[in-house]
Amino acid sequence: MPKTLKHIDDVTIRFAGDSGDGMQLTGDRFTSATAIIGNDLSTLPDYPAEIRAPAGSLAGVSAFQLHFSSQEIFSPGDNPDVLVAMNPAALKVHLKELTRGGIIIVNTASFTAKNLKLAQYETNPLDDKSLRDYVVYPVDMSRLVAHACEDMGITTKTVERTKNMFALGVLYWMYNRPMDTTIKWLKQKFAKKPEIVEANTRALQAGFNYGSTNRIFTTNYKVDAAKLNPGTYRNISGNQATALGLVAASVRANLPLFYGSYPITPASDILHHLAGFRNFKVKTFQAEDEIAGITSAIGAAFAGSLAATGTSGPGVALKTEAMGLAVMTELPLVIVNVQRGGPATGLPTKTEQADLFQALYGRNGEAPIPVISARSPGDCFAAAFEAAQVALKYMTPVMVLTDGYVGNGSEPWIIPNVADLPEIKPNFFQGDEDEAFLPYKRNPDTLARDWVAPGTPGREHRIGGLEKEDGSGNVNYDPENHHKMVTLRDEKIKRVVEDIRPCRIIGEQEGDLLILTWGSTRGAARAALQKLLKEGKSVGHMHLRWLNPLPQDLGGILDKFEKILIPEINLGQLAQIIRARYLKEPHQLNLVRGRPFLTREIMDKVNELTG
Amino acid sequence: MAKNETTMEKQLTRMDFASDQVVKWCPGCGDYSILAQVQKVFPTLGIPKENYVVISGIGCSSRFPYYMDTYGFHGIHGRAAAIATGVKLANPELSVWIVTGDGDSMSIGGNHFIHLLRRNVDVNILLFNNRIYGLTKGQYSPTSPLGKVTKSTPMGSLDHPFNPPALALGADASFVARTIDKEPKHMQEIIKRSHKHHGTSFLEIYQNCLIFNDGEFDRYTDKDKKADNVLTLEHGKPMIFGKNKDKGIHLAGNNPRVVSIGAEGQWSVDDLLVHDEHDWIIASILSHFTYREDLPTPIGVLYAKAQSVYEELLDDQCHQAVKLYGKGDLQKLMSEGDTWVVK
């Protein structure tokens, strides 16, 4: 049967299966092949907190969504156009989000009575017409991979494990993706197990051939390369980008990097990546707990390293007292919070933006610290780099807020030129040999105190958690001195505003409504803005990168719009800050479900407000 | 490599290590003696003054860094061990000294304490054990004996106490020693040994808190009592003590007991346990003399063994990685994996 090739602009695919089915890996491979083609893309891994919930159960479903396009895109897509369901449970969990008329590719072999029961299906959905609104491709993947690997003499179990590659092959055919990067990757990954490479390669090719020859598939699609900004690109996840941003800052500051951290989802990948950079003299330290993670980093900062610690909300809670110590000792330190659903253990693998108040206020005493947020996976690089710049210039801890979606999600990223990255000059004491060193003497512009690392002759000094006398740094309990120091520390952080770029509004520069976002909500908001502008709405979008201090010109911008809408994955934390600071009454859109906003949800809210 | 044994341009003295800050411990506090011994020993170790770092947590003992004219860090409660780990990992050239108390390192900072010991970072721990909370004004501590009556335990403490050397040995410490605030000579000697040890050295110092727990260690410090209650350990020597050097430790099976030795007695020196610093079993037996009224308290080096040092292993990995992958090249690192060009 002749096949037709259709040009389309934009596709969202969701791979779903059992935790053991390798869906994250399959998604990663498709992402890689898609990146090579030059599509813009955005991904959203969605996996359960349990490592392997019972096979076939609804709780054990793991998914990976990928949105790719020939246009610039900002979010991993609302509803998938294609659902790959490796078992009944995956179909059950994800069907409700599939676009009407969308494509479903299922592995029929897994639709057994037992699995149907586990997925709480009373009748087999493949037979009972409940899927009649969709285009269903039932494929017996298990039989087909068994056939492909017939003569290899490997166990049935090993063969069965390759069915994700078969599914990938089908999709490679369907969306015209090259297979070679995946084959190359298999060879590297399983270098010591050639039979695994062979079996997976055969399964991948079998899937591709099945698509191109089997008559049930009538159409395949072409999505052209997107017109992105010129440059050399790679695909990067947020946690990877954070790790690279920290290394880049250490290189540009000419300081060794120390990273003290305790494993926690979804931040551990930062530790994993950095642990692989020993040839950069990156010293990662897997501490005994969260407190040791940050206090070891404080020790390293005292000793003259660029020091950082990374964690998620529960870990930040444990680091609270130590953050105060870093404020008091005025040492440079980067603290990364990859936010997840809270409170307490909450939703460990899901995303949330509810740690903004914790970042801004979660310490005893007056302990202000600068807070920066990353808007997308690739932006984690710049956010981490900028945080280090500010930490070293102002001698202060700085908090970087990313989240589970940004940390685990990925997108194409322009690889920067090292020489174009700004050089960072740490605030080391510059005085000559005879000049007395006062540990709390400040730079008149930045109010940063001078940094001297142990090992420097003649500059011995003591710092610590007790209040210090301005200048000398001696322990001091004088009421007036304390007030002065509290004020100075506050003023120092306020001055960071000098380093913050002015606000930029996208879309209408004034008008009916301004969408104001921070962190990862920016993607869905930008996507919504594009569509709203096309519909002729008088809407602008302003994204906040720094949450403390806020940009100087924000107040003026808020005045230019009739209404302000703040979508946040919390119950209105930024909204409360805006209300308190600018005496404005923003509208809120708050959905706290452990996942990013859909573009449609923001559009609906804007339409409701603008009538 | 030994610690920072560089030649000194100028001979340092005790005064070089005294800061200009007024010492604010209660007059007569055991901490004064420890400060004096440390200030006496530091100039003799051959380490440039700028390479010393003194790090503490919270409590009376933890004010120590302010009184030393070295680099110092007064941390937060219990965290000195973790701060020190970061300092030493960042710069292995430094000579790092942790000053801590029984509350600081056995209670709120217990976790950091045991993990520091097992990692064997080359730093020195001086534990000022006064078996009481001083700075919070007199509650029982994790080393106070069962039944201790304090402000927070008017009917007596219900906690079975920690035994610091046993805890350290349990955490696989590579060096465990004890001394007493009122034994300045001995203390100096053991501080020197602590410094010499390659790896984490743990030195427990019995320290009298005369305000909240006066007399806790009288048995080991009173002129007429101490000889009969303190066993000074020497490597390779039989365990003899007593005013007349007529008592010793005999091991009956696994049970240590005090025996009299001498002309008429049934025991001779040959029946006594001989100290071997490298023997973990002996160290463990000695560590359990703590809190026992029928046995003397051992002071000196209970245990010392050679063991790999954390920051050296870390630096080795860094060198190894350079050999394997070349010196870090940021441009290359950022460009790893599949890349494509958009024109």
Ligand code: SF4
């Ligand atoms: S309270 Fe006790 S330990 Fe603290 S300074 Fe006074 S005597 Fe020393």
